[in-house]
Amino acid sequence: MALVPCQVLRVAILLSYCSILCNYKAIEMPSHKTYGGSWKFLTFIDLVIQAVFFGICVLTDLSSLLTRGSGNQEQERQLKKLISLRDWILAVLAFPVGIHTTVLPFILIEMRTSHHEYPSRSSGLTAICTFSVGYILWVCWVHHVTGMWVYPFLEHIGPGARIIFFGSTTILMNFLYLLGEVLNSYIWDTQKSATMMPTWLPWANDLTNVSWNPTSPEVGFSCFTKER
Numbered sequence: 001m002a003l004v005p006c007q008v009l010r011v012a013i014l015l016s017y018c019s020i021l022c023n024y025k026a027i028e029m030p031s032h033k034t035y036g037g038s039w040k041f042l043t044f045i046d047l048v049i050q051a052v053f054f055g056i057c058v059l060t061d062l063s064s065l066l067t068r069g070s071g072n073q074e075q076e077r078q079l080k081k082l083i084s085l086r087d088w089i090l091a092v093l094a095f096p097v098g099i100h101t102t103v104l105p106f107i108l109i110e111m112r113t114s115h116h117e118y119p120s121r122s123s124g125l126t127a128i129c130t131f132s133v134g135y136i137l138w139v140c141w142v143h144h145v146t147g148m149w150v151y152p153f154l155e156h157i158g159p160g161a162r163i164i165f166f167g168s169t170t171i172l173m174n175f176l177y178l179l180g181e182v183l184n185s186y187i188w189d190t191q192k193s194a195t196m197m198p199t200w201l202p203w204a205n206d207l208t209n210v211s212w213n214p215t216s217p218e219v220g221f222s223c224f225t226k227e228r
Contacts, residue, residue, distance in 0.1 A: 006061070006113045006114055007058070007061040009109065010057045010058050010061060013106050014051065014055055014057075017047060017050050018051060021047055021048070024047065034146060034148075035145050036138075040138075040150045041150065042097070042135065045097070045135070046098055047103075049089070049094055049097055049098065050094060050098055050106070053089045053093070054106075054110075056082065056085060056086045057110070059082065060079070064079060083117075086116070087116040087117045087118065087119075088119055088127075090110070090116050091116065091118045091177070091180060091184075093131065094110075095107050095176070095177070096176040096177045096180060097173075111180075111184055111187060118184060118185075124181070125174055125177060125178075128173050129174065131173070132173045132174075133170065136166045136169070136170070139151075
């Protein structure tokens with residue numbers, strides 16, 4: 001039987017993000033009515049990223065359920081593409097951007113319950129740098145149009161300090177990407193090693209009954225199963 005109902009958990013998380021986004025947009029704040037609206041703020045962008053990510057997770061689970069045992073190679077190929085997209089969003093956006101807010105526990109649960117294949121380090125770092133620089137340019141453009149910085153403290157520091165701050169945030173995002181890559185490898189290398197424990201160890205009996213197949217298209221639908 002499934003030890004972790006990943007698909008149910010993902011639906012619940014997705015619904016919670018949708019609820020948060022609806023409530024966020026309903027809040028009457030002057031800054032939401034100015035140029036750029038809520039999209040000026042990284043917190044709001046992060047909420048959208050998380051909602052899109054878990055939406056793709058739910059879609060992946062449904063596709064996995066529908067294609068299971070069908071033997072349709074085209075459907076399996078499309079499912080693998082969807083899984084690759086899910087993994088890419090987690091690696092490049094959902095984890096690095098989400099780690100600075102309270103959504104981090106949901107991301108850690110997702111990483112713990114489902115195996116995710118990270119892209120090559122060079123392409124991953126390039127993507128996160130592109131996102132970081134893009135957001136910095138967006139913040140600067142909002143200032144150019146409105147004469148006001150999205151984050152008030154930027155008004156009180158000089159141009160040189162702003163350059164250092166923006167550069168530091170880009171470096172931090174790269175570090176968070178690498179942290180996610182290392183954490184994902186640690187979690188799943190440990191799980192894989194646990195299934196290979198010699199059965200003569202007194203505490204290894206339960207672990208050897210856990211099946212782990214990160215290459216299966218259904219990984220993430222029923223992440224851990226235990227033989228009955």
